[in-house]
Amino acid sequence: MSNATIEKTAPRTYHDYAQPLWRRVLLTREMAVVVALIAVYIVAAIAVPNFSAPITITYLLLDVAAILFIALPMTMIIITGEIDLSVASVVGLSSVMFGITYQAGIPIPFCILISLVIGAIAGFINGFLITVVGLPSLAVTIGTLALFRGLAVGFLGTTAVTGFPDTWSDLATSTIPGTPIPSIMVIFVVLLILFALLLHATPFGRGVFAIGQSSEAARFSGVRVERTKMKLFILSGILAALAGVYYTLRYGSARGDNATGMELGVIAAVLLGGVSIFGGRGALHGVIAGVLLIGTLASALRLANVTSDVINIITGTLLVFSVVSPSFFAWARSKWARSRGKRGSGSATLAADPPAITQPDDTPSNNK
């Protein structure tokens, strides 16, 4: 606070931002993904028969809803430089818990509540091992990936709980009347707004970015690093459990092997959406576009009768490209700046530096 008053009295000699607002909003990784999403949608709508039908949107959103839910906390976790590989196993565990409690005759709202609590506990276990015991999240969540999946399969064996009441299954698969948008998207949009505010407009969210930039610096600036990470992993567990309940109701089948491998889909989409795997940068609109881009591509390619192997190859290539491209462009830019440097070294290095530092601030909801 005192810093702010000092800054007000001292007239600054530099602008608030190196770039005007439209550039900061439009010339970002995130917008590139949004543009790619729109381009793929338009190309598919024109070139692929039946893709332009509204039902495509319904099926597409139903397919990616679970990934969208989990991507919200995953984005924040990856921005802190950590990772949560156990999410799909939490989906399976929550699905099994939901099935078991339903079978035991507990009313469905309480089944959902119990599943969410189980998810929170699972997230707490991850968070405890990472922040209190101090183990790397990659190792911890690979362990709990196996542990939670093992519990899920152990509780139900190879059997499945089915026969959930239609009112609840319909809730998971119905659309908002008069639109092709599934009703589940209402819950998602509410969560998206909450997470966007949390990440981009609160001190907590600034702390998330700060931890990702430099955990040490964040600690000295007063960010409660451990507590922030703990909260994120618990949030991740709860959202994965919610996805598990949705998944169970959508497919009408609670099984231990539900959503096996989904964590890779989530992480792929988050990285494609412009979140750096090294932490410190990313924005939710890019991640949402990333999830939808992978979903739209898969949907369009399926409609074009492309086999699943080729779809995987295309998605994989896209992902590798998206992870490699920032490094490549950074390298190209620095090389270009160095060659320009002969003529005006001072301004060139200045010009090369600011984007790297200000990019985390490029998020639209930050200012104005």
Add this chain to the structure above:
Amino acid sequence: MMFSMKSKKGAFAALAVTAALVMAGCSSSSDDTTESPDAGTSPAASNSSDDAMTSDANLAITFLPKNLGNAYFDTSDAGGEEAINEFGGTYAEVGPAEASPDAQVSYINTLTQQGVGGIAVSANDPEAICSALNDARDAGVKVVTFDSDTNPDCRDLFINQATSDGIAQVQVDMIAEQIGDEGQIAILSATANATNQNAWIETMKTILAADHPNIELVDVVYGDDDDQTSFDKTAALLQTYPELKGIVSPTTVGITAAARYLSTSEAKGKVAITGLGTPNQMRSYVEDGTCTAFALWNPADLGYLAAYANKALIEGTITGAEGDSFEAGKLGSYTVDADGTVLLGSPYVFNADNIGDFDF
């Protein structure tokens, strides 16, 4: 500062060019699609729905196996393709790379959107694909399950590969023929609580007692569907019962392990081995004389029948009600049983004469 502005401008220009290229690519591809189909002037959307309408009448049947790259389903889908080519329909095969419970749902949704005439599916989960299949049926798509059924209210017909009685009967018949209808036999099963195997073994005991009084079933042992355990249990059986004349193994793992033991032991050719196996696993033992004959259903016939059943449903010859009957090409005439089930027939017996025709 000026340089940085220029660099940004350059980047933006590059972005714009890329976008323009993408758009150009998109518009050229749109030209292709609107020109190649017959009506060049109609927009893409109505074109695609025209396609859907015509394919609906044209018997477009798509096979959706549990997963792709599975020799068993390659064989069954090839049978389906043969049938569809016979009656002039359009064959297609799609499927997920892995047999996870929900993986087939997005493929079913896609087929619904494409407006295919019929789907022949082997279900990974009896419940998970239900609502997707019912959406498809609401849209007029006929759904036939084969090999692995869904809940009966999610499909029009289920093509059942074999009944419990049929499987028990063929195994008793084979062993009786191979040992001359008298002597000691033993059963090498899967696990002690395997539902299918236990049901077959009970039925086999009943048939043996009623029709084959001279055959004595001395023991039922369990190889736990594990290759090494089954191998060891076979060795133990031969030592415990020196008079043993035959082994029946109603599981593909068991019969292969038992045949492998017998083929290298002095009991080869003296102790008969039969049961349920797949041609690829049993081929060498049939060729070297360890095993005379074994049974399973013919997946090619299964796919063939599924295709013809789908055709009959699409043409409206049958509705899937009990007692409906339809023609299935080279396989002859079939009748729908209770619960919309069609039985392929008795299990198929593989021997040295026909094993070369199969690859699964």
